[in-house]
Amino acid sequence: MSTESSAQAPTAALLIIGNEILSGRTQDANLIFIAKYLGGIGVRLREVRVVPDDEAEIVAAVNALRARYTYLFTTGGIGPTHDDITSECIAKAFGVPLIQHPEARRRLEAHYADSGLLNEARLRMANTPKGAVLIDNPVSTAPGFQIGNVFVMAGVPSIMQAMLTGLGDRLAGGPPVLSRTVVCAVPEGTLAAGLGAVQAEFPDVDIGSYPAFRLGQISTSLVLRGTDPVRLDAAAERVAALVTDLGGTPEIAAG
Structure with a gap:
């Protein structure tokens, strides 16, 4: 379960462009970095789409996402080969x-x-x-570019990271997104009702539940995200208390 904690914060979408991603030949390595970087400057990454190297699909996605969010970031398709058509598609979108x-x-x-x-x-x-x-490229020179609220970057992770972190004051953020994690051995189904009550009590904190099996044992990570450290800590304590009430042993960690 999850709820958006700050409707007024700047928002963003990521458009990943490339047949190689959809075919499974290449694994995207940019999403995690982009999400963490944007969260750190107070921009909420709200949507991620993957589209093929197809003009109509790229143009449609660009126009839909740039209208819906404060920022749109794209990765891939700005190299020297015939299938690198992102620049042409962005021009057509605008x-x-x-x-x-x-x-x-x-x-x-x-x-x-x-x-x-x-x-x-x-x-x-x-x-x-x-x-x-x-957009400067200190790694291999060939630049990305910005037009309106759309930032077009390379798909190569080292280049993309250098481009994104070099944007500086072009991005207006908000309060950074903080997080707390409560780990326990209580199953999700047992936690569900009580966790819903905590979420209702703290609508300004996003609460997500992520189950796993570790060494043959059930493990549930309860991740809380928000911008107010006092409210975040209070919510984490409530979740920890819920785990204790259900017979579990909570472990709270930042991040």
Whole structure:
């Protein structure tokens, strides 16, 4: 069970683009980093979608998500190959032409100056929608870009992380999201009714229940998330008391 703790906080969606993700050939490694980073600056990641390298699907998803959330982040599809179509799709979503960004080209020319490897394929990485602002790439030079509330980043994890953490004051956040975890050996079904009562008492705290089997034993992690540390600690104590009342031994940890 879960409830959104702060309706006024900035929200975000993540659009993961790539046939390789949907085929299972590549495992996405960006979601966890993005969710934790955004939570740390007080932006709630509310939705994640995965779409193939298909123009119509990318355009539709971009327009739906950018209208619904404060920010939209995309990963993947801005490389030099034929199936890297994200830049074109973002331009179509915004109804603006795709151009070769002069500063992006300059950066690529400088990066490849001594290698002779700059070709038409690599120059595709300088293409952005008209009016876009570049997102720096300190790892491999080829930039991402921002247009409106949409931030277009690489799919390679090390590059994506450098791009995201370099956005600085472009993202207006809120209070950081804090968390507490109560671990116990009480089954979810036994906890359900009492946990619902605690959630009703603390509507400003998100409470999630996550069961597992560890060393052949039932284990339930009760994760509480919120922005007010006093309310968060109070809710965690109530959950711990519930576990104790049900014959369990709670263990409380931050994070």
